[in-house]
Amino acid sequence: MQNTGLMLMVALLLLTLSGCAPLLIGGAGAIVADEVVEQDKGGDGLF
Numbered sequence: 001m002q003n004t005g006l007m008l009m010v011a012l013l014l015l016t017l018s019g020c021a022p023l024l025i026g027g028a029g030a031i032v033a034d035e036v037v038e039q040d041k042g043g044d045g046l047f
Contacts, residue, residue: 038044
């Protein structure tokens, strides 16, 4: 019984992480773009 619960929790965790991956990648891309603009033009960057 404990094995089934553990496997269910792992499956739910994997589905949650795969659903959030685009948000994490998009957020990282925005941070990199902000840093590039700051280095290129100075000031506060995009945000």
